Amino acid sequence: MSRVYNFSAGPAVLPEEVLKEAQEEMMDYRGCGMSVMEMSHRSKMFQTIIDEAEADLRELMNIPDNYKVLFLQGGAALQFAGVPMNLMKNGVADYIVTGQWAKKAYVEAQKYGKVNKVASSEDETFSYIPDCSDLPIDEDADYVYICMNNTIYGTVFHELPNTKGKTLVADISSCFLSEPLDVTKFGLVYGGVQKNVGPSGVQIVIIREDLIREDLPQWVPTMMSYKVQADNGSMYNTPPCYGIYICGKVFKWIKGLGGLEAMKKRNEEKAAVLYDFLDSSKMFKGTVRKEDRSLMNVPFVTGDKDLDAKFVAEAKEAGFENLKGHRTVGGMRASIYNAMPKEGVEKLVEFMKKFEAENA
Amino acid sequence: MSRVYNFSAGPAVLPEEVLKEAQEEMMDYRGCGMSVMEMSHRSKMFQTIIDEAEADLRELMNIPDNYKVLFLQGGAALQFAGVPMNLMKNGVADYIVTGQWAKKAYVEAQKYGKVNKVASSEDETFSYIPDCSDLPIDEDADYVYICMNNTIYGTVFHELPNTKGKTLVADISSCFLSEPLDVTKFGLVYGGVQKNVGPSGVQIVIIREDLIREDLPQWVPTMMSYKVQADNGSMYNTPPCYGIYICGKVFKWIKGLGGLEAMKKRNEEKAAVLYDFLDSSKMFKGTVRKEDRSLMNVPFVTGDKDLDAKFVAEAKEAGFENLKGHRTVGGMRASIYNAMPKEGVEKLVEFMKKFEAENA
Numbered sequence: 001m002s003r004v005y006n007f008s009a010g011p012a013v014l015p016e017e018v019l020k021e022a023q024e025e026m027m028d029y030r031g032c033g034m035s036v037m038e039m040s041h042r043s044k045m046f047q048t049i050i051d052e053a054e055a056d057l058r059e060l061m062n063i064p065d066n067y068k069v070l071f072l073q074g075g076a077a078l079q080f081a082g083v084p085m086n087l088m089k090n091g092v093a094d095y096i097v098t099g100q101w102a103k104k105a106y107v108e109a110q111k112y113g114k115v116n117k118v119a120s121s122e123d124e125t126f127s128y129i130p131d132c133s134d135l136p137i138d139e140d141a142d143y144v145y146i147c148m149n150n151t152i153y154g155t156v157f158h159e160l161p162n163t164k165g166k167t168l169v170a171d172i173s174s175c176f177l178s179e180p181l182d183v184t185k186f187g188l189v190y191g192g193v194q195k196n197v198g199p200s201g202v203q204i205v206i207i208r209e210d211l212i213r214e215d216l217p218q219w220v221p222t223m224m225s226y227k228v229q230a231d232n233g234s235m236y237n238t239p240p241c242y243g244i245y246i247c248g249k250v251f252k253w254i255k256g257l258g259g260l261e262a263m264k265k266r267n268e269e270k271a272a273v274l275y276d277f278l279d280s281s282k283m284f285k286g287t288v289r290k291e292d293r294s295l296m297n298v299p300f301v302t303g304d305k306d307l308d309a310k311f312v313a314e315a316k317e318a319g320f321e322n323l324k325g326h327r328t329v330g331g332m333r334a335s336i337y338n339a340m341p342k343e344g345v346e347k348l349v350e351f352m353k354k355f356e357a358e359n360a
Numbered sequence: 361m362s363r364v365y366n367f368s369a370g371p372a373v374l375p376e377e378v379l380k381e382a383q384e385e386m387m388d389y390r391g392c393g394m395s396v397m398e399m400s401h402r403s404k405m406f407q408t409i410i411d412e413a414e415a416d417l418r419e420l421m422n423i424p425d426n427y428k429v430l431f432l433q434g435g436a437a438l439q440f441a442g443v444p445m446n447l448m449k450n451g452v453a454d455y456i457v458t459g460q461w462a463k464k465a466y467v468e469a470q471k472y473g474k475v476n477k478v479a480s481s482e483d484e485t486f487s488y489i490p491d492c493s494d495l496p497i498d499e500d501a502d503y504v505y506i507c508m509n510n511t512i513y514g515t516v517f518h519e520l521p522n523t524k525g526k527t528l529v530a531d532i533s534s535c536f537l538s539e540p541l542d543v544t545k546f547g548l549v550y551g552g553v554q555k556n557v558g559p560s561g562v563q564i565v566i567i568r569e570d571l572i573r574e575d576l577p578q579w580v581p582t583m584m585s586y587k588v589q590a591d592n593g594s595m596y597n598t599p600p601c602y603g604i605y606i607c608g609k610v611f612k613w614i615k616g617l618g619g620l621e622a623m624k625k626r627n628e629e630k631a632a633v634l635y636d637f638l639d640s641s642k643m644f645k646g647t648v649r650k651e652d653r654s655l656m657n658v659p660f661v662t663g664d665k666d667l668d669a670k671f672v673a674e675a676k677e678a679g680f681e682n683l684k685g686h687r688t689v690g691g692m693r694a695s696i697y698n699a700m701p702k703e704g705v706e707k708l709v710e711f712m713k714k715f716e717a718e719n720a
Contacts, residue, residue: 004393008400011601016387019395023386027379033364033679035379037559037606040368040682073433073561074583077597081581111578194598199397201433201561201600218471219579221441223434237437238554240561240600241371246397319393322400 005344008322009151009297009335010174010195018249018339036245041238049241050234053248060251060260063183063206070205070226071234071244076101076173076192078224079203080108083145083169083188084115086226087211092140094118096161099126099150100328101171109145118144119161125329126153128289132161143167143187149175149294151195152326154287154333156294160185167211174296176204177254178338179264187211196296196337198247201240205229254338263338267295270342274298274334277349283307283356287329301331308332311355320348365704368682369511369657369695370534370555378609378699396605401598409601410594413608420611420620423543423566430565430586431594431604436461436533436552438584439563440468443505443529443548444475446586447571452500454478456521459486459510460688461531469505478504479521485689486513488649492521503527503547509535509654511555512686514647514693516654520545527571534656536564537614538698539624547571556656556697558607561600565589614698623698627655630702634658634694637709643667643716647689661691668692671715680708 006013029036032045039046054069063069072079083105084093091113095106097120109115116138119130137144144163149156151174160168167187176196183189188207194200205226212226222228228236254263275293278286278300287299302308308331312324325333336345366373389396392405399406414429423429434442443465444453451473455466457480469475476498479490497504504523509516511534520528527547536556543549548567554560565586572586582588588596614623635653638646638660647659662668668691672684685693696705 002391002393003388006394006398008398008403011397011399011401011598013398014395019387019397023383026383026386027376028363031362033362033681034366035374037371037379038366038368038373039371041371041560043368043682073435073600074438075433075597078434078581078583081583085581108582111581192598199600199602200401200598201603217579219577221438221445221471221581221584222468223438223441224581237435238371238552238560240433240559240603242559242602243561243600321393322403 004319004321005347006321007334007336009333011200012195012335012337013339015250015253015339018246018253021249022246037242039241041235041241046241049245049248053244053251056248056251056255060177060254061181061183066209067183068207068209068212068230070229071239072203072205072229073201073240075203076171079190079205080105081111082224084109084112085216085220085224086213088113088142090140090142092138092142094138094141094144096132096146097122098129098155099147099153101151102147105145105147105171126150126155127287129155129157129292135161137164137166141166143169145169147171149296151297152329154294154297154299155292177260177263178267178296180260193247197250199243202243202247267338270336270345271295271298273342273345273349274336277352281356284352296337297333297335299325299329299331299333305330307359314355315351318351320351364679364681365707366681367694369693371560372555372695372697373699375610375613375699378606378613381609382606397602399601401595401601406601409605409608413604413611416608416611416615420537420614421541421543426569427543428567428569428572428590430589431599432563432565432589433561433600435563436531439550439565440465441471442584444469444472445576445580445584446573447529448473448502450500450502452498453503453505454498454501455505456492457482458489458515459507459513461511462507465505465507465531486510486515487647489515489517489652495521497524497526501526503529505529507531509656511657512689514654514657514659515652537620537623538627538656540620553607557610559603562603562607627698630696630705631655631658633702633705633709634696637712641716644712656697657693657695659685659689659691659693665690667719674715675711678711680711
C-alpha cells in the first residue's frame with residue numbers, strides 16, 4: 001500500500017490511524033458480530049457511538065451545557081436555508097461575504113427575509129477579510145453571518161466581527177477543530193465534516209438553546225427544524241450512522257494528540273513551513289493578504305498559467321494530489337487540514353524548491 | 361470473527377462480500393493512494409464511482425432514459441416534504457395510508473397543500489393493504505402516494521392502486537431492489553438505502569423528467585429542488601460519497617447474482633421458509649393478511665407478551681439479533697432483506713421449532 005499526500009479541499013485526508021481502526025472493525029464491530037453500517041440506529045451499540053461522539057466533541061470544543069449538538073444530513077448547503085428558516089424571527093439578517101460559500105449562504109437566505117450584505121471582499125477576489133469593527137448592523141437583524149474560514153480563497157477571520165450585540169452565526173466547515181474556538185461568542189456554529197472531521201454526509205450544528213424555536217413557518221420541513229432534531233437527539237429519522245462513527249474516531253484521535261491547543265500548535269508549525277517558503281520564493285507567491293491567512297487552505301500562484309499547470313501535473317506524478325486551485329483563483333491550493341502530516345508539507349516544499357530551481 | 365444473523369429493520373445486514381471489499385479498499389482504493397472517504401467528489405475517480413453506480417442501478421431496475429436518478433441526503437423523512445414541494449402544482453395530493461411511514465408522509469404533505477387520505481388500513485393496525493381498485497381520486501390530485509412495502513407492519517402492495525390516470529409516487533425504501541419493479545408505472549419512486557442497498561445517509565430518487573419543475577415556491581431550499589439536483593448530477597454540493605460507493609458495490613453484487621429476477625426468486629424461497637413455518641406452528645403466527653405479506657419484513661407473535669420477550673432474549677443469546685417487533689405491533693419481526701442468507705432464516709426457523717417444543 002502506498003498512500004499519496006492528498007491536498008484535497010474536501011472530502012479530504014483522514015488520519016491513517018482512524019482509517020486503520022475502521023478497517024479492522026469493518027466486519028465485526030468490537031465483537032458484536034456486525035459492521036457499524038449494519039447496526040440499527042436504535043440499538044444500544046449505536047447509541048453509545050453517537051453519545052461518545054457528542055461527549056468527546058463537547059470536551060474538545062468546551063461546548064457549554066446550554067448548547068445543543070446536532071448531527072444532521074444535507075451539508076452546509078442545506079443549512080444555508082436551515083439557518084434563516086430557524087433563526088429569522090424579524091425576517092432580517094446581515095451577511096458578511098468573504099467567499100463563494102458565504103455568498104451562496106447570502107443568496108439562499110434571501111428566500112426567507114431581508115438580507116443585508118454588510119461587508120464583502122469580492123472586489124479583490126476575496127483575498128482578504130474586510131474590516132468588521134464597525135459595520136452597519138441592521139437594528140432588526142436576527143443574526144450576523146460569517147463563513148469563518150474560506151476554503152477556496154484561503155482566508156480566515158482571526159478576529160470576530162463586532163456584531164453590536166446581535167447573534168453571531170458561523171459556517172466553520174473548513175476550520176472545524178483546527179484550533180480552539182470560543183463557542184460562547186456564537187449563537188450557532190455549523191459545518192460539514194468532510195474537510196477536517198470525517199467523511200462527507202454529516203453536518204454538525206451547535207446551537208444555543210434559546211435560539212431553538214418551535215413557531216417556525218408552516219413550510220419548514222420537519223427534518224429541518226432544529227427543535228425537532230434537538231428533541232430527538234439527532235434521530236428523528238435514521239442518521240448517517242457510519243459517518244458519525246468515523247467522526248467519533250477523529251474526535252478521539254484529536255484528544256489523543258492533546259486537544260485543540262495542541263492541534264493549533266501543530267497546524268501553525270505545519271502552515272509556517274509552506275508560508276515561509278512562499279514568502280521567500282521568487283516563483284511561487286501566496287494570494288492572500290498576510291494577516292488574513294488561513295491555517296487550513298493555502299492558495300498560491302506562479303503568475304504564469306502554463307507554469308501552474310506544469311507544476312500541478314508534475315506534483316501529481318510525484319504523489320502530491322489535488323493541488324489544482326479553484327477556477328476563480330487559478331494556480332494552486334494546498335489544503336493542509338488536521339490529518340495532513342507535517343512531513344507532507346515539508347515534502348511538498350522540497351518539491352516546490354526543486355521545481356523552482358529546474359524552471360527558473 | 362463471528363458474524364451474527366442480523367434481522368434489523370434498518371440499518372440492516374449488508375452482503376459480506378461487499379463489506380470485505382470495502383475493508384480491503386479502506387486505506388487505498390485501487391492503487392490511488394487514498395480511501396474513498398478522502399476523495400474529492402470532483403475527482404475523476406469519484407465521478408467514475410457515482411457514474412458506475414447509476415449505470416448499474418439503471419441496468420438492474422431497467423430505468424428508462426426519461427427518468428433521472430438522484431443520490432441525495434436527508435432520508436425518506438426529508439422527501440416527505442421534498443415530494444409535495446416539487447410535485448404539487450395544483451396543491452392537491454391523495455395519500456394511501458398503510459403504515460407509520462405512509463402516515464408521516466401524509467402528515468408532512470399537509471404543510472404544502474390539500475391532502476386527501478383516500479384509503480387506510482389503520483383500523484386493523486395496518487395488517488393489510490386496502491382495496492385500491494376504485495378510490496375517490498381527487499380530480500386535481502397532482503399525484504397519488506403509496507408506501508410500497510411497510511417495514512413495521514410487513515405488508516406490501518402486490519398490485520398497484522388504480523390512480524385513474526394520476527401520477528403514482530412510491531416510497532420503496534424497504535423493498536428496494538428486492539424484486540423487479542416496473543418503473544414506468546410510477547412518476548417518482550424513492551427510498552432510503554439503509555434497508556436493502558447500503559449504509560444510512562443516502563436517499564435515491566428516481567423521477568420522470570417531465571415532473572421536474574423549475575417554478576417552485578420561493579421557500580423551497582435550493583438543495584431540495586429536484587431540478588437543481590438533476591442539473592448538477594446529484595453534486596450541487598458534496599454528496600454522501602462513501603455511502604454511494606457502498607451502494608455501487610451492492611448493485612454489482614446483485615448483478616453478479618443474476619439481477620432482480622434472481623433476487624426475487626431467492627427472496628421468495630427465503631421468505632417461504634419462514635412463512636411456511638408460521639403457517640404450521642401452533643405457537644407462532646404471522647400478523648399480516650396472507651395475500652399482503654411482504655418478502656422483506658415478517659412480523660409474528662406468540663400471543664403472549666412474556667413468551668415473546670423470552671423468545672427475543674433467547675434468540676439474541678443464540679446469535680439472532682434485532683428480532684424484537686415494533687412497539688405498535690408487539691411480538692417479533694424478522695427483516696430478511698436481500699443480504700440475509702437463506703441459511704440465516706433456516707437457522708432461525710430451527711431455533712423457533714426448538715423454542716416451541718421447549719415452551720409448549
